[in-house]
Amino acid sequence: MIRFENVTKAYDRKSRPALERVTLEVDRGEFAFLVGSSGSGKSTFLKLVLKETRADAGAVYVAGQNVANVPSWRVPKFRRGIGVVFQDFRLLNNKTVFANVAYAMQVLGKSRSAIRREVPDVLKLVGLEDKEGRKPTELSGGEQQRVAIARAIVNKPGILLADEPTGNLDPTTSVGIMNILDRINQNGTTVVMATHDDDIVNTMRKRVIELEGGHIVRDEARAQYTSMIPIVPAAAAATDDDGAPRSRRARLSQGEPDPDVLPPRIERKTGNEVAR
Amino acid sequence: MRLAFILSEIGGGLRRNLSMVISVVLVTCVSLTFVGTAALLQMQITQMKGFWYDKVQVAIFLCSDTSNAPNCASGPATAEQKAGIQTLLNSAAVKPYIKSSVFESQADALKHFREQFANSPIKDTVTADQLPSSFRISLVDPQKYQIINETFSATPGVDSVIDQRKLLESLFTFMNAASVVAIGIAALMIVCAVLLIATTIRLSAQSRQREIGIMRLVGASKTVIQLPFVLEGVIAAAVGALLASAAVWAIATFFVQGFLAGQFKDTPFIAANQALYIGPLLLILGVALAAISSSVSLRRHLKV
């Protein structure tokens, strides 16, 4: 469904590439986690799938089609096959839940009757059938993310990309979101999800693709993940801008990690100690 | 459905940016009014040419009590001198150039003068003996004025030979200059309008970044994304153009027909309904300008 062949992407010549010679295949119907520290290239990977940005070298195939060969006027149609969910929901706050989901159908020119028929179905799938008249501001973060997911899948894309969809949510709410993504995946949609959340990865036991500095350093089925735990002073740990209440895990503060000065990591394979 | 969506987007956009939209309407209106005024001037020139070039007349003014040309040193033209001029007009050398000639007596001159200046106070201060009598000549070829001038200017009893076409030409020059000024102002205002439309569209697009982002992600076509913005500018410009058409019509009706025509009865003026032909042109111009400037602005500021 998604195939990368020696893909390199550098945003500018001076810095190291965001992705370098990445080769990878995600099959139809698969569920894959994309993990790795901040700046490792996860979002860049998703952008390449969406043809939001161009690969400098190598080829990206989506649904059997080389995205480089999709002419710009065909890009909108190409994107209809891909749903996207972000960490920050990106809902329209002046529209109701129903209208937010319907919007994705309206802009494609879907008929009113199709919208009235299909929007309630997806809202039911994400468990929001009783909240369709609310505005996003009247919803919890988890509910807002479910609206965003409903909007991403309402046009029945074959692929769902999620860039840290649980990044703003507490662990319990995240589980609810993961259940929905799992259900969507079981309905046949290929799901690729970039995340920092070890707990989720370890609970789901799906394929894990780990990136580091633009390279794939690990690709395992039914795998686990423990984000690196650098030895950082308390002050740096306090600048954690992730928003997630995961105090047991110190993280790198924002900024691009320089591989050479990267703090020592603990052995990854002992990640099983993470309780859940 | 897609149309309904686009229309509702346009409605929302116009409401959100009401003050910008109003300024686009006004600037477009003013600039196109100048364009329309220039067009009216040109129509007026055409109208006057059509009228005068048929009747163009060279006037041979005879000496009167008040003339002080050297040729008139011996006093007002005598009956023999007048007969001599008439003979010369009928001579083989001059006759071929002349279509017709009419003698205007001093009494006739006063009558015509009073008609021409009916609305001016000077008409009552002039008496018949202050006005010269004249031969009014229309030429087969209006360009051949010089031949008449050479033949008659030294003839006894002739005060002066005047090419009335020359007089009109200076009026036309004035009107052409006025159109150039109007077009110049219009061009400046159009630049303002274009920049304003481009800015409005850019602001409008920026204020809807989130919607645009969502539309792109779910695969809305370029048309669906851009059309509401382009049409926003086009509708504002079209309203401005309609107002400008109304203004041009009002100028033609109330100023030209209502005022000037009353003031200058001897001059043919364009009819008010001729201004109606300008309306559609202004509309096309306004819409084209808005469409071009908003698409250029979108191309630069809205990645699709």
Ligand SMILES: Nc1ncnc2c1ncn2[C@@H]1O[C@H](COP(=O)(O)OP(=O)(O)OP(=O)(O)O)[C@@H](O)[C@H]1O
């Ligand atoms: N638009 C851009 N222009 C220039 N450099 C960019 C751009 N987007 C990303 N980068 C760089 O590319 C590298 C990879 O970024 P990317 O967003 O893919 O990381 P990520 O794995 O998604 O990180 P995070 O977990 O923090 O979201 C980073 O070094 C980043 O600075």
Ligand SMILES: [Mg+2]
């Ligand atoms: Mg990212």
